Amino acid sequence: EDTRFFQTDRLKAFWRTYQAGGCPPNYTAPREPLPFVKGDMGDASELFWKDTTIGVVPTPGHTRGALTYVVNWGNKITAFCGDAVHEGGKLHQPYHLEWDHWTGEGALAAWYGLERLSGCRVDVLCPSHGEVMKQGANASIRMTRQRLMAFVKSKGSVCAGAVDKWFGVEALGKGISRVLPNLYLLGGAKVWLHPWVAEPLVDRNLLDVPWLPTDSIAPDRVLPEKGAFRWNGYRFDIRPFPGQTKWHCAFDTEIFGQHVLFSGDNFQPPTRWNGTGGFCGFNGSRFIDGFGQSAQVVLDLEPDLICNGHGCVYQFDTDQYRRILKWAKQAETAVNDLCVSDDWEYDYDPRVMGWSPFRYEAHAGQWVRVSFKVDHAGEKKMHLKVCPTVPDGWQLKQTKRTMTVTSTKTRRLSFDMRIPKKTEKGRYVVGGEVEMNGKLCGEVAVAIVDVLV
Incomplete structure (x- = not known):
């Protein structure tokens, strides 16, 4: 399901048309293709390693093809669940479940994935983000499932039980429009x-x-x-x-x-x-x-x-x-x-941290200054280390910078990067790897750089 984001031509098409549509089909698509990744795992498939069988349970949500791997390890049933569950019945950045701008399709798929996972015995739960759960794994799955259903229902009617009061608008002649698109x-x-x-x-x-x-x-x-x-x-x-x-x-x-x-x-x-x-x-x-x-x-x-x-x-x-x-x-x-x-807005808003501007234009051989912006509406301080990740061969004047963000303040960090002279015309993606309060968050944002002739 997610292999299109690893294939060179399809990934280029994704980034080329990124700003033209609505919600992206993947909020964390890779910056560059990963041709060595195989897409041969899914429902009703198992992975065999030495004398161990690793079971596969589809748990879509953060991506359509997300999977949970279940293995009996040291007499403990361990589930590597990606971001399907977080300790305490939570979810890492729930906006990833919004596959479009208005339906609950992604959240409902996530709920059903946990419904299936809850049918499996799980002693240890290993999420991609958050602590390993050695106690209460099934309780966390159950609580997350319940909260997901509340989220699905919130995607339903905003005025359940209200009565339609459409205002009758007279029909015009065939081919006549009230709004002229040109x-x-x-x-x-x-x-x-x-x-x-x-x-x-x-x-x-x-x-x-x-x-x-x-x-x-x-x-x-x-x-x-x-x-x-x-x-x-x-x-x-x-x-x-x-x-x-x-x-x-x-x-x-x-x-x-x-x-x-x-x-x-x-x-x-x-x-x-x-x-x-x-x-x-x-x-x-x-x-x-x-x-x-x-x-x-x-x-x-x-x-x-x-x-x-x-x-x-x-x-x-x-x-x-x-x-x-x-x-x-x-x-x-x-x-x-x-x-x-x-601070739910911090978790739910994908633009709390990011490059601003989001898109840059430059010529090969040119130095470009990019700006990383952080909006913080919470009460706790955030100590951040930001490291740009650039295409191979691109030069960075500052490989990392740090800052402390407090209260409602907005802070920026600038970085200078040089595009090699022989870089071909096209679209390139720059990442921003962040460490927050001593914990690695990974690449939290990307910027687009269009290299001109």
Whole structure:
């Protein structure tokens, strides 16, 4: 299942198209191909070593092809489970289970893998991250399974039991569209962006976020973060509207005596996509401070009509948005219960540590300065050692640097690397290996370097 990430052509294709889509099929794909890796293990296969048989149990989640190896070692049944389980019924970085931006497919697969593993006797559990569990292995498996199901349910309806109140929109003639896809190119339309929405768009190389346009966008106007603006005779009130993503806004006005809210993709009618455009850590989703905050805005505004993304128009219903408030608390609890650290946002946000900018352009023979950024919202200090990992032959001026991050501060470390003169044109991947508080975390982030002609 995961062999495509070891094959040269398929791995190159993965990195070449990385920013064009949504959630990546692998959050920790290798930087370079590993042609010596065989993909001959899976369900109903065993590994024989000397006089020992090693059983294989599929435990997908962090990747679709993740496996647990079970062996009788010294009269102890030992399971090498990767990141399927962490001590205390937790999971290392649960955003890896989000195979797409809205369904619970990955989490449900992880739950079923642990359901199968729980049928095996396990005396010792050896995860990739966390301590070896010599006591309570089966209890940890059981607790993780229960918490995974709560996470799966949080991926369900955000307003369970609410009633659809679609607003009937008259049909237009055949072939006529209310939205002209070429308006921007042919109709002289201008781009006005809310500052939160503008952040990942004005420089598409800055952030590792999904669904970026091919090119950066230079807005004709940046709207106020919170306030009013006028367009075509209408007065709009605008404000941040986080939820499905941090980079989101909503604005409202009066049209033909109706109070209309344009609210993007956070919330949908109950029968459309579980009442939401979905959530995932890679898209910067937040719950109480995201969906909940925005749902409260709608309750305070009490609009007549809500116009959402994907052509959705429906009547405001207080009951639906009160249910969303309740769901936001439940979803945040489900995510928090799975996270290893005391700061769930640190575990659930893949951008807590990373290269910023995410993408660089350079010429062969050139020195390039890259920046490693750490955002820390927790109360405990983090002592970090960062070591860049670069393609063979690339020169580093600083092979490692250290820093201490406290409270809500953001810290950066700069590194200088030289690209060899004979480097061919193409896309290359640079890693960042991190040691935190004396423990090796491995490569926690990558940056893309496009070498030009």
